[in-house]
Amino acid sequence: MPKAIRKLPLPIVVFGLTLILICAGARFFIIESFIQLEKREMQRNVDRAVRLISEDIDHLNTLCSDYSGWDDAYKFVQDRNNKFIVDNLSPETFAKLRLSVLSYYDFQGAPVYEGAYDLDHGIGAKFPASLREHLVHTQTLTNFAAPSDNRFGILNLPEGVLLVVAKPVITSSYKGPIKGTLVMGRFLSPKTVARIADNLKLPLKIVAIDNKPQSEEFAQVRQLLAAGQKLALKTDQSGQIYGYTMLAGLSGEPALILRVDAHRSIYHEGEKSVAYFLGWIIICGGMVTGIFAWSVRRLADSHKETERSEERHRLVVERTDQGILLVDPGTHIVLDANPAFCLLVGQSLQDLVGTSAFTFINGDKSSIDETIERAKHEKRELSLIHRDGTKLVSEISITSIPTETGTADCYMFHDISMQRRFQDELLHQATHDQLTGLPNRSLLNDRMVQAITGARRRGDLVALLLIDLDHFKVVNDTMGHATGDMLLKSVANRLLSFVRSSDTLARFGGDEFVILLTCISNMSDIITVAENFSGLLAIPFVIQDRDYFMTASVGIAVFPDDGDSIDVLVKKADTAMYNAKELGRNGFQFFAEEMNLKMNSRLRVETQMRRALERNEMQLHYQPKLDIRSGTINGLEALIRWHNDSLGMVSPAEFIPIAEASGLIVQIGEWVLETACKQTLIWHNMGHASLRVSVNISTRQFVRPEFVDRIADIIEKCGLPAQFVDLEITESALTHNISETITILQRLKAMGVTISIDDFGTGYSSLNYLKRFPIDTLKIDKSFVDDVVERTEDAAIVATIIAMAHHMNLNVVAEGVETLEQLDLLKKGGCEEIQGYLFCKPQTAEGLTDFLESFRRKGCTLLKYKNR
Numbered sequence: 001m002p003k004a005i006r007k008l009p010l011p012i013v014v015f016g017l018t019l020i021l022i023c024a025g026a027r028f029f030i031i032e033s034f035i036q037l038e039k040r041e042m043q044r045n046v047d048r049a050v051r052l053i054s055e056d057i058d059h060l061n062t063l064c065s066d067y068s069g070w071d072d073a074y075k076f077v078q079d080r081n082n083k084f085i086v087d088n089l090s091p092e093t094f095a096k097l098r099l100s101v102l103s104y105y106d107f108q109g110a111p112v113y114e115g116a117y118d119l120d121h122g123i124g125a126k127f128p129a130s131l132r133e134h135l136v137h138t139q140t141l142t143n144f145a146a147p148s149d150n151r152f153g154i155l156n157l158p159e160g161v162l163l164v165v166a167k168p169v170i171t172s173s174y175k176g177p178i179k180g181t182l183v184m185g186r187f188l189s190p191k192t193v194a195r196i197a198d199n200l201k202l203p204l205k206i207v208a209i210d211n212k213p214q215s216e217e218f219a220q221v222r223q224l225l226a227a228g229q230k231l232a233l234k235t236d237q238s239g240q241i242y243g244y245t246m247l248a249g250l251s252g253e254p255a256l257i258l259r260v261d262a263h264r265s266i267y268h269e270g271e272k273s274v275a276y277f278l279g280w281i282i283i284c285g286g287m288v289t290g291i292f293a294w295s296v297r298r299l300a301d302s303h304k305e306t307e308r309s310e311e312r313h314r315l316v317v318e319r320t321d322q323g324i325l326l327v328d329p330g331t332h333i334v335l336d337a338n339p340a341f342c343l344l345v346g347q348s349l350q351d352l353v354g355t356s357a358f359t360f361i362n363g364d365k366s367s368i369d370e371t372i373e374r375a376k377h378e379k380r381e382l383s384l385i386h387r388d389g390t391k392l393v394s395e396i397s398i399t400s401i402p403t404e405t406g407t408a409d410c411y412m413f414h415d416i417s418m419q420r421r422f423q424d425e426l427l428h429q430a431t432h433d434q435l436t437g438l439p440n441r442s443l444l445n446d447r448m449v450q451a452i453t454g455a456r457r458r459g460d461l462v463a464l465l466l467i468d469l470d471h472f473k474v475v476n477d478t479m480g481h482a483t484g485d486m487l488l489k490s491v492a493n494r495l496l497s498f499v500r501s502s503d504t505l506a507r508f509g510g511d512e513f514v515i516l517l518t519c520i521s522n523m524s525d526i527i528t529v530a531e532n533f534s535g536l537l538a539i540p541f542v543i544q545d546r547d548y549f550m551t552a553s554v555g556i557a558v559f560p561d562d563g564d565s566i567d568v569l570v571k572k573a574d575t576a577m578y579n580a581k582e583l584g585r586n587g588f589q590f591f592a593e594e595m596n597l598k599m600n601s602r603l604r605v606e607t608q609m610r611r612a613l614e615r616n617e618m619q620l621h622y623q624p625k626l627d628i629r630s631g632t633i634n635g636l637e638a639l640i641r642w643h644n645d646s647l648g649m650v651s652p653a654e655f656i657p658i659a660e661a662s663g664l665i666v667q668i669g670e671w672v673l674e675t676a677c678k679q680t681l682i683w684h685n686m687g688h689a690s691l692r693v694s695v696n697i698s699t700r701q702f703v704r705p706e707f708v709d710r711i712a713d714i715i716e717k718c719g720l721p722a723q724f725v726d727l728e729i730t731e732s733a734l735t736h737n738i739s740e741t742i743t744i745l746q747r748l749k750a751m752g753v754t755i756s757i758d759d760f761g762t763g764y765s766s767l768n769y770l771k772r773f774p775i776d777t778l779k780i781d782k783s784f785v786d787d788v789v790e791r792t793e794d795a796a797i798v799a800t801i802i803a804m805a806h807h808m809n810l811n812v813v814a815e816g817v818e819t820l821e822q823l824d825l826l827k828k829g830g831c832e833e834i835q836g837y838l839f840c841k842p843q844t845a846e847g848l849t850d851f852l853e854s855f856r857r858k859g860c861t862l863l864k865y866k867n868r
């Protein structure tokens with residue numbers, strides 16, 4: 001079988017073979033029926049030919065009756081008168097009656113008249129000797145017993161096949177006695193055969209059966225017909241069909257074979273019909289086969305695709321990380337499960353099938369039932385229990401799917417434990433402080449909303465305690481951030497142990513913490529908490545084997561008295577906390593309306609200050625510094641003054657912190673430096689060429705990246721040599737970032753300016769960084785000088801500062817010297833310079849010019865007095 005056919009699907013091959021069989025069968029039966037039709041047609045034609053020959057015999061019979069039952073003929077056979085012959089038996093009569101022979105015989109059988117005519121050529125002919133022989137010897141045609149007797153048939157003569165009729169000669173009234181015999185005959189000559197064929201409308205051939213050798217065709221046919229067949233048929237290549245039949249002679253012997261020729265039109269029609277039929281069958285069959293093959297292929301393809309799709313679905317179900325469980329909807333019995341679900345619950349498929357799905361689901365039956373019902377419409381969360389007891393958070397959705405027996409519920413589980421943990425983590429990160437793990441501002445806001453809502457409902461109080469650690473920055477700056485972080489964590493833990501579980505402890509950032517107290521029934525409860533809090537920090541924090549003593553300033557705002565919104569409460573607690581700081585730190589303050597007024601006043605100051613410089617409201621005063629060893633004024637400090645129309649005279653102690661907080665200090669500070677430098681240059685030009693001017697630098701100025709460049713620009717612009725400029729910087733500004741500070745100071749020193757540490761002793765005063773800073777002078781804070789005479793501790797501090805400064809080759813200036821006793825003590829202690837009301841109060845530029853001039857003229861009366 002060819003490979004292409006072998007590749008075809010079996011149904012197509014079977015269908016094709018069936019089609020071929022149908023075609024072959026159809027061809028056979030149709031052709032066969034046409035052959036039979038053809039045979040019947042030929043039979044009819046042959047019968048017609050035989051009938052036409054019979055009709056010729058009948059014609060002869062009629063003629064013979066006319067010429068035998070005729071008184072003239074009756075008389076002629078008796079008297080043999082020639083007239084009868086002349087009148088009735090002329091050649092025209094032969095031609096007209098189409099007679100080949102006509103003969104009369106007397107009653108003894110002796111010929112009376114024998115005439116013959118060649119019908120083919122239309123001339124008289126010789127009477128056939130074989131016929132005479134036959135008539136005389138056999139007398140079968142002349143020997144009649146009754147007037148009605150007759151003989152007719154075919155005579156096979158050597159001269160040809162003769163149709164012959166014989167009747168007794170009787171009177172015209174057909175009565176005897178018989179006086180003779182009339183014989184009439186007609187040869188089946190070519191013309192006669194042609195005439196019959198003409199009537200037949202088909203070619204006709206007649207072959208006499210005699211002893212002469214016959215053609216193979218007729219020999220075969222004769223054999224067939226001799227065997228009793230009425231009709232024999234033959235066909236040839238030229239599309240002709242030949243019908244043969246055999247006719248018997250007078251005495252019953254085979255006389256002739258008659259052949260009718262016909263075109264095989266029926267057969268060819270049959271063939272054409274078969275061709276059409278098969279053509280259609282093949283076309284239709286081909287189309288049907290094609291469609292069938294196409295359908296089969298489509299069916300096969302779709303079957304394969306279905307198989308592949310099913311395989312894919314099977315693999316998806318097997319390999320998906322979604323747990324899939326098929327459950328009986330009525331009983332919740334597990335019908336099937338995929339590997340992912342088995343993994344989720346740590347069970348084998350065998351263990352799962354047949355058990356209740358509820359076995360692996362955490363929760364009570366009614367809640368599981370409810371979740372399952374809802375999961376049919378939307379995704380729900382469900383907790384699964386693993387074989388080892390762990391619980392997994394999963395998302396479940398349920399769809400109903402058809403099965404062979406009805407429907408099943410398809411539970412789809414998506415393990416979201418990791419996602420949930422991640423979300424929890426994210427949520428925790430978003431709502432908690434990373435360092436301490438405490439709630440951050442965002443979570444505190446939520447808790448406050450809840451707390452205020454609850455308090456509103458219950459009618460009780462909520463207290464917000466804003467805690468700011470005192471001087472924490474110093475620890476951070478000096479001990480490093482790592483230590484600072486550890487300290488913050490320790491503080492957080494201690495605070496945590498302090499608050500109730502219903503309260504919230506949060507970290508606001510930096511060193512600020514918030515305690516939110518809920519369910520408070522009266523103010524005294526809050527006071528108790530605040531007082532206890534102070535004791536909480538009394539015990540030192542031990543970080544890396546070092547003790548840290550911490551205090552905190554606490555501001556308290558209370559709902560509903562101080563406000564009913566989070567922002568207001570936080571703001572008021574903040575204000576209260578600042579107040580606590582201002583009141584010396586290490587304490588708590590409830591918010592009071594005065595504080596608010598103070599804040600508002602700060603705001604008013606800030607608003608006015610913004611336009612102060614352009615309105616020329618700022619002015620500089622100068623306070624000289626006296627070298628108590630030489631009695632000369634070698635420096636002065638520029639101190640800002642501000643007079644505003646609406647605020648009046650505003651102290652720098654009041655507006656400088658506000659300028660620092662608002663950032664305006666940068667602009668103000670630069671104006672101070674420029675004005676001071678320009679004024680100092682004027683005094684230089686007046687002959688006070690050794691004067692150095694000290695300018696206060698605030699932290700906000702110092703930490704700006706462009707600080708050094710701005711100082712250099714201003715000094716250069718003013719034209720005062722840099723060595724006559726001294727920058728007073730507070731300890732806290734310097735300790736902001738130690739390494740950065742060192743770089744800045746080195747750059748300033750490189751320019752030629754000198755550096756003084758202002759308010760020395762009030763900060764952390766660490767020798768550790770002091771020795772690393774390139775500074776020139778320590779200014780002992782006024783607070784130590786104030787009580788240096790009365791308090792031995794302060795005297796000791798001052799002495800220590802002076803000794804330390806000298807040890808480090810630093811100059812010492814004592815500020816705020818108001819009495820001769822203070823001066824005396826400082827001088828004895830080795831202090832080089834003083835600044836204070838005792839010597840000179842801050843003066844306007846003009847005032848100080850006068851003072852300098854007078855000083856130049858009179859010298860220092862103060863020292864003279866002292867020296868006396």
Ligand SMILES: Nc1nc2c(ncn2[C@@H]2O[C@H](COP(=O)(O)O[C@H]3[C@@H](O)[C@H](n4cnc5c(=O)[nH]c(N)nc54)O[C@@H]3COP(=O)(O)O)[C@@H](O)[C@H]2O)c(=O)[nH]1
Nearest residue numbers: 639640652653656672696697698815816817818835836837
């Ligand atoms: N950043 C800037 N700060 C400045 C500037 N000008 C002043 N200030 C700071 O404001 C604070 C208050 O200053 P002021 O009211 O000017 O007080 C100074 C002196 O007037 C005062 N003083 C001096 N001697 C005495 C005295 O014998 N008795 C007494 N009661 N007060 C005295 O001390 C202040 C000097 O302060 P200090 O800077 O520490 O030397 C103050 O902190 C100023 O620093 C400015 O332009 N920029």
